[in-house]
Amino acid sequence: FWSGVEMGPPDNIFGLVEAFKNSTHPNKVNLAMGAYRDEYGNPYVLNCIKKAEKIILDRNLDKEYAGMSGFADFCADAAKLTFGEDSPGLSDGRIATVQSISGTGSLYLASTFFAKFYPHKVVYHSNQTWGNHAQVFKSAGLEANTYTYYDKSTCGLNADGMLKDLRELPSGSIILLHASAHNPTGVDPTQQQWRDIGKVLKEKGHLPFIDMAYQGFATGDLDRDAFAVRLLEREGLQPVVTQSCAKNLGLYGERTGALHVVTASKEEKDRVMSQIKILIRPTYSNPPIHGARLAVEVWRNKDLYKEWLAELKIMSGRISDMRKALQLGLETNTNRKWPHITRQIGMFCYSGLETDQVTLLREEHAIFMTKDGRISMVSLSNNNIEYVVNCISKLLIM
Numbered sequence: 001f002w003s004g005v006e007m008g009p010p011d012n013i014f015g016l017v018e019a020f021k022n023s024t025h026p027n028k029v030n031l032a033m034g035a036y037r038d039e040y041g042n043p044y045v046l047n048c049i050k051k052a053e054k055i056i057l058d059r060n061l062d063k064e065y066a067g068m069s070g071f072a073d074f075c076a077d078a079a080k081l082t083f084g085e086d087s088p089g090l091s092d093g094r095i096a097t098v099q100s101i102s103g104t105g106s107l108y109l110a111s112t113f114f115a116k117f118y119p120h121k122v123v124y125h126s127n128q129t130w131g132n133h134a135q136v137f138k139s140a141g142l143e144a145n146t147y148t149y150y151d152k153s154t155c156g157l158n159a160d161g162m163l164k165d166l167r168e169l170p171s172g173s174i175i176l177l178h179a180s181a182h183n184p185t186g187v188d189p190t191q192q193q194w195r196d197i198g199k200v201l202k203e204k205g206h207l208p209f210i211d212m213a214y215q216g217f218a219t220g221d222l223d224r225d226a227f228a229v230r231l232l233e234r235e236g237l238q239p240v241v242t243q244s245c246a247k248n249l250g251l252y253g254e255r256t257g258a259l260h261v262v263t264a265s266k267e268e269k270d271r272v273m274s275q276i277k278i279l280i281r282p283t284y285s286n287p288p289i290h291g292a293r294l295a296v297e298v299w300r301n302k303d304l305y306k307e308w309l310a311e312l313k314i315m316s317g318r319i320s321d322m323r324k325a326l327q328l329g330l331e332t333n334t335n336r337k338w339p340h341i342t343r344q345i346g347m348f349c350y351s352g353l354e355t356d357q358v359t360l361l362r363e364e365h366a367i368f369m370t371k372d373g374r375i376s377m378v379s380l381s382n383n384n385i386e387y388v389v390n391c392i393s394k395l396l397i398m
């Protein structure tokens with residue numbers, strides 16, 4: 001049956017993970033994968049999640065299906081966390097929320113909704129963006145195109161270029177934005193720049209499509225990381241927001257997240273909701289239940305919520321410490337300035353290393369990172385930082 005099927009190329013990141021697993025180098029380091037590690041490089045299950053898991057187990061719950069849109073409590077809390085308690089859309093009952101298969105599933109679901117119901121079929125995303133974005137949009141039947149974002153010369157944001165492109169795109173375009181901790185560049189607009197972006201989006205009637213994969217994980221502050229989403233919603237825009245609980249609750253493999261569509265009225269919300277359910281039914285029918293139960297337990301249990309906030313600070317704080325250590329190590333060893341390492345934010349550092357340097361690091365030192373030079377900061381730990389600094393430095397002063 002399948003003799004005509006050609007071998008497909010490996011996924012950029014999961015392909016590297018596979019190569020990392022197969023490496024026998026004693027000091028091998030995986031800087032490709034974006035999953036938090038503790039200071040010894042071990043996977044980290046949040047304490048609030050471990051406790052929530054015990055509580056849930058003791059309740060002896062059934063394993064019945066959730067509804068097509070997931071658990072109502074999860075959706076209500078996820079929306080509040082995203083838009084804030086005083087969101088106009090929430091108080092008007094204008095936001096359609098469904099539980100999703102983490103951030104990726106939410107992006108895909110939103111894209112299929114656009115493909116079916118929105119007149120524009122192109123998603124404009126920042127140049128650069130997360131490697132999976134364009135694939136998701138294309139597989140949902142949309143096109144993917146870029147707007148200016150990253151400025152290689154400063155390792156920062158080209159704000160003028162971005163605003164100019166947004167102004168020049170056809171009115172009503174779908175604009176993909178990263179809520180915080182831009183992946184892969186670690187470069188976020190300032191709050192003033194977000195206001196400028198919001199103004200152009202409004203003037204042009206663009207549809208903000210906001211990917212929020214790192215709320216609370218970027219700065220340790222849930223409100224600060226949701227600034228862009230809340231600003232745009234309060235400015236009267238109607239963002240579509242994809243929310244992931246993978247990083248901030250450490251629920252990577254539980255595939256827990258939400259899709260929120262801000263609409264113009266409660267009646268419009270009901271219509272949108274009905275169509276999203278129609279898209280869900282033949283694809284996965286209903287979302288996984290365990291992660292959503294854990295999230296609700298953490299969000300509604302005062303002690304666990306407090307512990308979660310503290311753990312968000314621990315995780316984001318460790319990333320920030322590693323940024324400082326990487327910058328200091330490289331500046332000491334290479335006699336160059338590396339200010340962008342601490343200026344950037346979130347899980348990834350866009351190091352500025354070139355593809356051939358990335359290849360050498362992999363081949364000679366078993367340091368694995370994506371070919372754009374993106375370093376997963378969470379994979380750096382006290383155990384490997386010195387090795388990584390030394391290998392990069394050696395390469396640069398060769």
Ligand code: PLP
Pocket residue numbers: 034101102103104105130178183211213244245246252257
């Ligand atoms: N969006 C961005 C920008 C990401 O970096 C990621 C994960 O790395 C995701 C979405 C989706 O993650 P998940 O599907 O695990 O929630």
